Amino acid sequence: MALHLARLLHGAGRRVILADTPTRPIAAASKACARYRQLPPPRFEPEAYAEAVEALVRMEGIELAIATCEEVYYLALAWGGRTMPAPLFAPDIDLLAQVHNKHAFIRLAERLGLAVPETVLLNSRDDVEAVRGHSRELVFKPVWSRFASQVLLRPTPDFLDAVQPSPAMPWVAQRFIDGDEISAYAVAREGRLKALALYRSPYRAGRGAGIFFERVEDGAARELVERIVAGSSWTGQISFDLMREANGRVLPLECNPRAVSGLHFFRDPGRFADAVLGDGPEVIPDIIAPQTVRLAMWIYGLPAALRSGDLGRFRKAMRDGQELLDWPGDPAPVKAQWTALAEIAGVAWGQGISLQAASTRDIEWNGPNQLG
Known part of the structure; x- marks a missing residue:
């Protein structure tokens, strides 16, 4: 980035x-x-x-x-x-910490009137025991984490023995949402959206960071991002993991107040700088082709394709994906x-x-x- x-x-x-x-x-x-x-x-x-x-x-x-x-x-x-x-x-550290915290962010979205997945804070083993009986309906993750590290997706109860939350290092238990995952990269100034790219990542490094990115369009996702940046008077870069349910409703899962790979769908320097750093109108993505890092695809994508037996899909992705490191004259x-x-x-x-x-x-x- x-x-x-x-x-x-x-x-x-x-x-x-x-x-x-x-x-x-x-x-x-x-x-x-x-x-x-x-x-x-x-x-x-x-x-x-x-x-x-x-x-x-x-x-x-x-x-x-x-x-x-x-x-x-x-x-x-x-x-x-x-x-x-x-x-x-x-923003200042207080707001950054609030949205980075996977429990506090959901509470912020809730206060802004957004629909959110049920999310419970886990500060102790007693809190874990309280949800053990329906662990198969939940996703468990540390409040402070990244790249889906340590995430337990609908685990059986015995897997929860490894979860040891504390007030200093809490976890959350969040209702599993069935649907299509959408990632969002946005830039805002004083609560006004200046850039937005929505995309999905069919290939990842393990369960976490994406390595192949396809653009999507979704009005409900855009509205959700607009309401959060406006409600928090956000200035700077901000990103979200969202889930689109079958009925079209989009729910926020977590927030990363930093750049993510949606940035790669912007390649017009003048329009981007005018919008983000100046008074120019909101800039929309000017790249349609999927973006990827081919080295990462060979390291992570090929083994995943071999395990799933879907080499045809992998070959097509390698043909269609544009190397995001390529840049004219550089x-x-x-x-x-x-x-x-x-x-x-x-x-x-x-x-x-x-x-x-x-x-x-x-x-x-x-x-x-x-x-x-």
Whole structure:
């Protein structure tokens, strides 16, 4: 997402400075990157991270800071505790934490008059025992999580023995919704929608992050997004996991206040920048073809196709999907993905975690108690 956003802003005439924790991220190889600065890991060194960010903003004369992933929480904390010379394109930490919390977000949507799936907060083993009898009707997930990590989908009661919630690290039990999943990427300014892409992900890295993206249109989903951004006076990027039931009703499942892959359906730099950063009208997606990262499809999509016996569908997806790393006049990031993957793989090997977990290990935010 950082690469795509950098390309859009660079194409619109902005000077783009990139900063992150890896040594050689993909986006640093792009011609859209005027300079790359490696930062301390905010999850483990939040104060050093805040100091480095402030120094970078001042040294480079940065006029607007934009997050692309879970570093947004650490940036919001830094902006809340320091006098920064440039604005952060995101709400304050209280609102960010509210929507990131999988229980608090549902309560917010409910207060805004939206239909929501029944969602129960689990703070203890007693809370788990109270719902054990109908676990097959529920989805269990940590309040602070990402990429569907640790999700238990309609588990048998014995699987709940592994769920150990606490007030510091609670879980939720949410009614399983049968329907079609829709993902939403949006940008808003002061509660006004400025960009929206709705899409689905038929191929994923495991159960979590999508690696192949197809656009969809859904009026009920759009209305839901509009009501949430207006009701929260949202400024910045925001994304949602939604479920469309057979009767057309769309329910919110969870919220990610950051960029997601729907961003890749925008490729017109001028219109995107005018809408998102200026006073231009809402920008609509200008890409119709499915978007994918072919390397990820070979790593995750092909094994899934072999397990399901649906190689024909996989081959069609590889034919139809447009490589989202491709960009006119900017070929270097395609090659750079191998170096970036090797660095992530090194972290995964050293920590004994998955590639997906390694990709966000330094920046993931698991609630305010992780800093206490």
